[in-house]
Amino acid sequence: MSARTVSPRTPALQVSRNAIGLWTLQGVISSAFLLVVTITAAVLAPAAAPAPLLLLAAVAPYAAGVYAVVVVAIRPRLRYRVHHWEVTDESVFTLTGWLAQTWTIIPIARIQTVDINRGAMQRLFGLASVAVLTASSKGTVEIVHLDAGVAGAVAPDLARRAAAVRDEAT
């Protein structure tokens, strides 16, 4: 396991616990939709249809059931565990992803804009996302699903510090 001995550090903070609720609700909605569609198809499938199609129609509801268990019971908690963020003296950094992990670090001096986004479902759970943009289209960071209060404190703080130390090299 020598590969593990050197690894970028994991940011200290996690997103809001309410994010689990939001992700679960999203999972419930999408899997309910899928279940309705697949079960309807299985019930209404005409007996005269070709055998492979009938087999597919019969299996699909079970597949949808497995999907439902994953996205409702497993994925929200997993997501919560793999989203990390931290704001240090000089930079913002995040870690996301489970199988494929991505660390992003941006110096506060190079931040151009800081956005707070609140979707309809996020409001329901008292959440907000903070998007940090730079001169590069690829140098962006989005911290999803923070407590609205935390986001409301972090974003202006970042914007103020960025304005104070911004330089023009980029």
Add this chain to the structure above:
Amino acid sequence: MTSAPRRLDWRVLIVHTITFRQARAILSSVGPLAAIVALQGRLGSVGLIGIVVVATVASLAFAALRWWRFSYEIDDERLLVRQGLVSRSERAVPLDRVRGVDVEASPLHRLMRITVLRVDAAAGTGGDDEAVLDAVSVADAGRLREVLLARRRVGEQWAPVNEGTATDGGSTRVPDATDQPAAAPAERVFARLDPRWLLYAPLIGSYLAVPLAIGGTLLRDVGSLPIPTGLRDLVEVPDGAGVGRIALNVLGALTVVAVGALLAGAVANWGFVLASRGGTLVAERGLLTRRTVSLEIARIRGYVLSQGLGLRLVRAARLTALVTGLGDQNRRGQLLPLGPLRVAEAVAAAAVRRFNTPLVPHPPAALRRRLFRAVGPPALVAVVLMLLDLPVAAAAAAAVAIAGIALGIDRYRALGHAADAAALAVRSGSLLRRRVVLEQRALVGWRVQQSWFQRRAGLTTLLACVGAGEGGYEVLDCSTAQGLDLLHAVSPGWAAPLLSQAPHRAATGRSG
């Protein structure tokens, strides 16, 4: 100092009248009607001449209206362009946002000794970021460029660029064309296109790959082409010699494509000169349409040396500058359209920055990964085709898989990165090999990516984010230790949080 609004050069009226520049919209609706009337023979030659005269007068009128309602001026802060017949638009480009100035002259413009001036400004000025002056006299264009680009460097202490401005009574910034020409500013030439380099043009992949297919299909109908009989007999071999015919067709297509690429390269790049004047880098080129691009040196953050496979075989390359806030970087940022690799490297070192640190190769695991990715998919396809009992297709896929071995090895050999005190360099690619040198101060972020497979192999891909060029450049499949070393070497301050060994276990292991 204030300045008076100025009109464009009147000679543009002639150009725009001839090209129907402003009257084009009207022409498209009236033109067909006139053509129908003319074709029906209701008009004699007098009527025809009448139509031509009316159209020309209309075109002149539109051009004159636009010229009359168009003005520009430069004051201490900005370039102001006013235009529009009824609804007036006013565009102000703050001078400190000017990133580059292009001067372009079509053959007609050149005949009239006038040029089109484009001002490229950093985003934030609103709308599309160009102010276009079509057209000003050649002498005015030179001075405008000086003023627009000099203002940034001098800051508040703007001083007259040349004698002409000072003797102008202080009322106008930009002297008339009748003023004595400006003293030539100090100039240093970095590169001049050697016409022999145009021979590289057919080897640029983009020219070769696409038209080849088109050429092949076109030449099937070779009989219908206006080719001298002797040559046609050469190409039109009897049906028996199928292979010979195909070979000849391919050869013919290649010749056509090569000559076309050569001509296109010559027209675009003839007389290419790269030089520095004061604080700007000026690239000039073009056989018919002459184009001059000025880049502010203080905004250049690095360069890209790129070589397609064809160019690599003859050790040639093209060189592009990375400039912050510059739109259309690939076209505007060109420092050397094509030339020997040695020359391109020398130009990069002289005009942008010298980077001598040798690149560090990436670990053998990266080779395995490149090989797997190059060979795996076609090999899988070959197996599937074999199972489907399609031996010929399977053999073709297998051949691609075998070629993938060479591709994978070559891609691995391209990989490398290095950092010196102020810049970093990365290299990758086989069919298109690129070496990017970036100033460290240009970085706006790092992205560290690791897939499950990479993690198992101890590899990492870093993305250096910059506000220039493509927005980010990859260090593909370096070892994780190499990647962290690079981060530490390049951005010891703000990237430190990623490196500090705070107590942690696996990345997902922060439970609770």
